[in-house]
Amino acid sequence: xxxxxxxxxxxxxxxxxxxxxxxxxxxxxxxxxxxxxxxxxxxxxxxxxxxxxxxxxxxxxxxxxxxxxxxxxxxxxxxxxxxxxxxxxxxxxxxxxxxxxxxxxxxxxxxxxxxxxxxxxxxxxxxxxxxxxxxxxxxxxxxxxxxxxxxxxxxxxxxxxxxxxxxxxxxxxxxxxxxxxxxxxxxxxxxxxxxxxxxxxxxxxxxxxxxxxxxxxxxxxxxxxxxxxxxxxxxxxxxxxxxxxxxxxxxxxxxxxxxxxxxxxxxxxxxxxxxxxxxxxxxxxxxxxxxxxxxxxxxxxxxxxxxxxxxxxxxxxxxxxxxxxxxxxxxxxxxxxxxxxxxxxxxxxxxxxxxx
Amino acid sequence: xxxxxxxxxxxxxxxxxxxxxxxxxxxxxxxxxxxxxxxxxxxxxxxxxxxxxxxxxxxxxxxxxxxxxxxxxxxxxxxxxxxxxxxxxxxxxxxxxxxxxxxxxxxxxxxxxxxxxxxxxxxxxxxxxxxxxxxxxxxxxxxxxxxxxxxxxxxxxxxxxxxxxxxxxxxxxxxxxxxxxxxxxxxxxxxxxxxxxxxxxxxxxxxxxxxxxxxxxxxxxxxxxxxxxxxxxxxxxxxxxxxxxxxxxxxxxxxxxxxxxxxxxxxxxxxxxxxxxxxxxxxxxxxxxxxxxxxxxxxxxxxxxxxxxxxxxxxxxxxxxxxxxxxxxxxxxxxxxxxxxxxxxxxxxxxxxxxxxxxxxxxxxxxxxxxxxxxxxxxxxxxxxxxxxxxxxxxxxxxxxxxxxxxxxxxxxxxxxxxxx
Numbered sequence: 141x142x143x144x145x146x147x148x149x150x151x152x153x154x155x156x157x158x159x160x161x162x163x164x165x166x167x168x169x170x171x172x173x174x175x176x177x178x179x180x181x182x183x184x185x186x187x188x189x190x191x192x193x194x195x196x197x198x199x200x201x202x203x204x205x206x207x208x209x210x211x212x213x214x215x216x217x218x219x220x221x222x223x224x225x226x227x228x229x230x231x232x233x234x235x236x237x238x239x240x241x242x243x244x245x246x247x248x249x250x251x252x253x254x255x256x257x258x259x260x261x262x263x264x265x266x267x268x269x270x271x272x273x274x275x276x277x278x279x280x281x282x283x284x285x286x287x288x289x290x291x292x293x294x295x296x297x298x299x300x301x302x303x304x305x306x307x308x309x310x311x312x313x314x315x316x317x318x319x320x321x322x323x324x325x326x327x328x329x330x331x332x333x334x335x336x337x338x339x340x341x342x343x344x345x346x347x348x349x350x351x352x353x354x355x356x357x358x359x360x361x362x363x364x365x366x367x368x369x370x371x372x373x374x375x376x377x378x379x380x381x382x383x384x385x386x387x388x389x390x391x392x393x394x395x396x397x398x399x400x401x402x403x404x405x406x407x408x409x410x411x412x413x414x415x416x417x418x419x420x421x422x423x424x425x426x427x428x429x430x431x432x433x434x435x436x437x438x439x440x441x442x443x444x445x446x447x448x449x450x451x452x453x454x455x456x457x458x459x460x461x462x463x464x465x466x467x468x469x470x471x472x473x474x475x476x477x478x479x480x481x482x483x484x485x486x487x488x489x490x491x492x493x494x495x496x
Numbered sequence: 497x498x499x500x501x502x503x504x505x506x507x508x509x510x511x512x513x514x515x516x517x518x519x520x521x522x523x524x525x526x527x528x529x530x531x532x533x534x535x536x537x538x539x540x541x542x543x544x545x546x547x548x549x550x551x552x553x554x555x556x557x558x559x560x561x562x563x564x565x566x567x568x569x570x571x572x573x574x575x576x577x578x579x580x581x582x583x584x585x586x587x588x589x590x591x592x593x594x595x596x597x598x599x600x601x602x603x604x605x606x607x608x609x610x611x612x613x614x615x616x617x618x619x620x621x622x623x624x625x626x627x628x629x630x631x632x633x634x635x636x637x638x639x640x641x642x643x644x645x646x647x648x649x650x651x652x653x654x655x656x657x658x659x660x661x662x663x664x665x666x667x668x669x670x671x672x673x674x675x676x677x678x679x680x681x682x683x684x685x686x687x688x689x690x691x692x693x694x695x696x697x698x699x700x701x702x703x704x705x706x707x708x709x710x711x712x713x714x715x716x717x718x719x720x721x722x723x724x725x726x727x728x729x730x731x732x733x734x735x736x737x738x739x740x741x742x743x744x745x746x747x748x749x750x751x752x753x754x755x756x757x758x759x760x761x762x763x764x765x766x767x768x769x770x771x772x773x774x775x776x777x778x779x780x781x782x783x784x785x786x787x788x789x790x791x792x793x794x795x796x797x798x799x800x801x802x803x804x805x806x807x808x809x810x811x812x813x814x815x816x817x818x819x820x821x822x823x824x825x826x827x828x829x830x831x832x833x834x835x836x837x838x839x840x841x842x843x844x845x846x847x848x849x850x851x852x853x854x855x856x857x858x859x860x861x862x863x864x865x866x867x868x869x870x871x872x873x874x875x876x877x878x879x880x881x882x883x884x885x886x887x888x889x890x891x892x893x894x895x896x897x898x899x900x901x902x903x904x905x906x907x908x909x910x911x912x913x914x915x916x917x
Binding site: 181183184185186187188231232233236237246248249267328329332333334336354355356357358359442443444445446447448459462463464465466 | 741742895911
């Protein structure tokens with residue numbers, strides 16, 4: 141006898157099949173296709189036949205090595221120093237373009253530190269990918285908690301019965317409705333290095349003491365600028381989800397808390413927060429996944445620059461797949477991104493599991 | 497009855513055959529100019545006249561926005577339904593020819609005799625595409641500004657040297673009148689601008705993106721001595737704050753020269769009309785400086801080609817030949833300020849005729865134009881070079897950046913088995 145799942149819920153399956161078919165065709169199938177392509181040398185435009193290359197694509201993305209540079213020494217064996225007293229090292233070119241060390245050929249410096257007089261240099265086969273990886277994680281680690289907390293704060297503020305509260309709800313939600321491309325373009329003007337709104341505002345508030353900063357043109361401020369703008373843009377969306385969670389909490393619990401003489405903090409800590417548990421899990425996972433997909437802001441505002449300070453994984457996947465016509469390289473990044481997000485989601489699920 | 501039926505059948509058959517004899521075979525065409533009414537009007541007029549001028553072919557145009565056009569063609573080719581006629585951006589042509597998207601043109605050589613050489617898309621001894629127009633870049637500035645700072649006005653025969661250019665920029669900077677002496681257009685980071693506008697500087701220094709004798713190796717050319725010398729100079733422009741950097745506001749790029757933020761602007765003929773309107777007789781379109789190996793500017797604009805999968809290449813070729821007439825070049829030039837591909841068409845156009853304000857652009861195309869590397873690998877090479885230019889402008893080590901770019905270009909060529917070279 142067929143199981144009840146197959147037999148008695150015919151209508152249920154009928155409703156589900158369109159969605160299953162779409163998800164299967166446009167999400168599951170392309171993923172397996174990407175996985176297959178990442179093992180080949182598939183190009184976007186090429187008459188050459190596609191060849192199976194095994195894990196070459198993964199190797200060329202993830203290859204990392206550490207080399208030691210010994211300081212330049214004078215004839216007497218003393219370490220040479222420049223005018224500022226820094227030790228002089230030979231150029232990394234002497235290792236990466238040296239026929240004696242062919243295994244390092246084509247690798248570039250990622251970062252270095254000194255150990256005694258020597259310098260240890262971490263070289264990577266694909267420095268841009270490594271930087272994209274670090275930037276993406278930085279973005280997620282900053283945006284996920286900040287955006288979730290800010291959204292909760294806003295949700296608490298607008299979850300009141302006040303006259304005109306819908307106006308505030310509308311205002312907070314507005315940036316979500318506007319296309320991210322338009323928002324990015326507008327913020328490009330706000331962040332303008334010379335006479336942008338932000339620079340003008342800061343210099344006005346400090347009576348001209350503030351020196352204008354080229355927010356998007358400076359490697360040390362570019363990623364931060366995009367983080368701030370991204371938090372602002374999507375905070376309204378998560379606010380609405382928090383709000384939905386807040387409104388599922390029964391008012392009788394608050395009444396009971398009031399009768400018990402609970403303070404505002406106690407009401408939040410012991411009534412609101414436990415009631416939002418499932419919402420919190422959802423929001424954390426959604427924000428994390430959205431953050432890993434960071435693309436439009438980068439594409440419109442910085443193109444990954446200056447000096448790779450705003451490279452991200454998805455931007456690199458698109459840049460490689462379409463810009464550099466290397467579909468297999470782009471697919472490889474997509475597969476790695478999928479694995480990263482999957483691991484993080486599983487860890488989040490495990491950390492926030494129902495303890496019985 | 498029988499006779500009547502036969503007579504009817506004969507008439508009917510005759511009608512069908514007659515209709516077939518007069519029916520024109522449909523040729524489809526894709527064009528990149530959607531959203532530009534003046535340009536579309538000219539193309540529509542060409543198609544209308546062509547369809548009326550003969551009875552074999554009937555061309556039907558479908559336009560796409562320029563930004564989505566290349567992706568559309570690539571998707572169309574992958575799906576196996578390209579139209580008969582497409583237009584192709586000059587530097588991309590070898591890539592599409594190599595991939596088998598387009599086939600060599602079969603047009604009368606006489607029709608293109610008088611064309612600017614850079615308007616003709618040659619790859620491996622075959623002509624794959626022909627353009628009705630060219631584009632050129634010039635140093636746009638004002639006579640009054642140069643005279644004020646006592647700067648020599650360069651000519652085609654005697655362009656600025658590197659020292660003259662540097663001295664001019666520094667003199668203007670010292671004047672303190674402008675935000676920056678020169679605007680290179682760093683805001684246009686999205687498209688082909690960086691490699692199109694700035695690679696000629698590198699080529700004038702004696703370097704290039706790739707060794708053009710084989711099109712197989714970039715190492716030693718891009719990162720050779722001339723390449724590094726170019727890179728050092730390029731970085732110094734930004735270090736000395738002579739030009740705005742990669743974070744330039746796009747609005748400033750469009751209007752900064754006219755608003756008086758910049759003294760000079762490195763810009764194309766498509767933007768020249770605004771400068772003429774704003775400055776009148778005071779405007780100057782100056783040739784590219786000579787950094788040692790002759791002054792150079794980029795070349796090749798949109799050109800027309802026959803798709804490889806066309807069932808009617810003879811009709812497609814006939815239409816392209818029809819398009820190449822001077823009068824259509826003049827019409828396109830008047831409608832969208834492009835440079836006509838022949839001197840005779842230029843002489844008849846409103847903007848490029850002898851004595852017209854923008855006539856110098858035709859001479860620039862004729863004298864200074866150098867094609868971007870004619871190889872299927874160019875689009876990828878251009879992307880890599882674009883990033884290297886942006887990184888060096890932002891302060892990256894010149895030699896390391898150019899080394900990395902050369903390595904990446906070589907790796908891409910190897911991954912594509914030499915791109916058929």
